[in-house]
Amino acid sequence: MNRLKAILTALGHGITERLWRLGFAARFFFLLLVHSGQTFSRPRLLLREIWFSGVLSLVIILVSGLFVGLVLGLQGYETLQRYGSSEALGILVALSLVRELGPVVAALLFASRAGSAVTAEIGLMKATEQLKAMDMMAVNPIARVVAPRFWGGVISMPLLAALFSAVGVFGGYLIGVVFIGVDEGSFWSQMQASVDFRTDIMNGIIKSFVFGIAVALIAVFEGYDSIPTAEGVSRAITRTVVTSALAILALDFVLTSFMFRGL
Amino acid sequence: MNRTVLDFWVGLFVAIGIASLLFLALKVGNLGSFSPSQTYVLKAAFDNIGGLKVRGAVKSAGVVVGRVSSIEFDPKTYEAVVSMEIDTHYRFPRDSSLSILTSGLLGEQYIGVDAGIDDQQNLDGSQLVTRTNSAVVLEKLISQFLFDKAAEPPAPKP
């Protein structure tokens, strides 16, 4: 009986703890939006964060995108040529990149490259009392530190996803057309005939935008909410990467089921 | 970090990001290939549209002239009514016929327009086009073939 009571108490405690955290995150998001004005009235703050999350992620995004495109080209050709339709390689590479792999893989890389860095930065600023010092200097840390990092991530993410897809298509072209020798004209024309701007490319951009909001919010929240010790910050970084990955994949499923239903 | 260096890199990043969006839209997607500015609507009735989809192509002599804008079912005639947006540059005679065709053996389906010979009047949206050929349904084709085979007299033995 006592054991059962203990289990129920632990369960209830776990649930209330999580609900409380969720509520805190929602309130944090609201505050973040309220205090976003400064981010856009002082573009220098925003530029610095786009540099940190966008420009510094360029190398990993470009290299990964190229390799994913190369692999798609090889695997796709291998399968398609069995059915004698190797010209459809362009469609396969472009659709899988634009619809799924571009937004999802770029967001996963972005979470581990830029998201973790943002969490670490904010967490360390909290651990060394920099946020409290800022608050005592009558400067709101959410407006000055958190909001620019959030918007920097939100702006960088769709651009990085587009770059990933573009480089991936180029990788598929390299393998398919340059190395294997699929006809160049049919590679591009079949691709263009089947990839629709509105249903495929726009939806991909919308996805990457939503992922950008999710990853940036998780990263700044975990940093701001971290326990201000070395161990606390390192756990917050881990949580950023894990939670972001789960959020990206779950959101991807939800968005895909809305976007491509019945098409 | 020097200010101008930072500005340069952020500017470069945003520029190549937008360039790759344009690449996706124009080179990978179909935004550049067919985007008619002005269109008129044609409606046609089909017995069976097979796998035709909204935004499918409308082609004449292999050239894209329009897109399917909606597909409805008419409960009175039990036919499918397909609306198409056709570029105003292209006009077809009244006795043109529309058929649902497939690109390649397993490709997607589109509407093909075979121009007629009536040079007095052109098709416009005022009436339903009824000179149509339905999609070829593979199952029907196969069963037809089997029936014909069965109906044939057995080949005389040598």
Next chain:
Amino acid sequence: MPGFAFFIAEDQTSVTSAEPLVEISGLHFSYDQKPVLAGIDMVFPRGKLIAIMGGSGCGKTTLLRLIGGQLSPSSGAVRVSGQEVHKMGQSGLYALRRRMGMLFQFGALFTDISVFDNVAFALREHTDLPEELIRDLVLMKLNAVGLRGACDLMPNELSGGMARRVALARAIALDPMLMMYDEPFTGLDPISLGVIGQLIRRLNDALGATSVMVTHDIQETMLIVDYIYFMSAGRVVAEGTPDEIRASTDPFVHQFVHAEADGPVRFHYPAPDLEQSLLGAASGGRA
């Protein structure tokens, strides 16, 4: 020093009133239902340097946070310059904080910007001064703490004492009326410690500010402050000028000043009697 002339000219208006700058009355504060402060009454007159002393974990830093409005009390009131701190909204609180300076325990310098930008931070955020004027002001503040030559260094290139002095320059950037120091002497060598102590005293007099210092370094404090409050277990247990404190016969003050291990502040954390615990364990564990 050229820096100080500037401070005096700036702040003469705020020293005229005779009422105390900070009044704390009946202040209670609990953290997770554990009482930290249990009824604090203090008065900080204008222009004085006041020390709040006591052992670690007696709620001294919490008290500073309450004065700065970063925490809210469970009951009682803090009045700064006649205004009740915890009845103000966010904008009122921020307006008040622009006239407060706080030195954090380890400086809390912004690690991603240079020493110069750290000191210029508040000036850039709160004023529209042209960059040349900001430059002059910052160099003056840095000169006041003797670190004008270090203005291009990054915070990670500074020693502990230098970082504390830069943080001090940053805290006085807006010429505050109230300076708060959270453990300014922790982790410093004797020379740096003396330098910081003298700076705190000189800046207080030059700024015409009121300063509150939370510390447990009794020797250095006695030399520079005007008045001392002793705190223990969330209460004020003794107060007086340094001379009164030295002459005090209060057992707590005596223990603290002479650094005795046992006295009114117990060496042992509260526990059942040792003999009983040991015997109880031997006869088959806890009942």
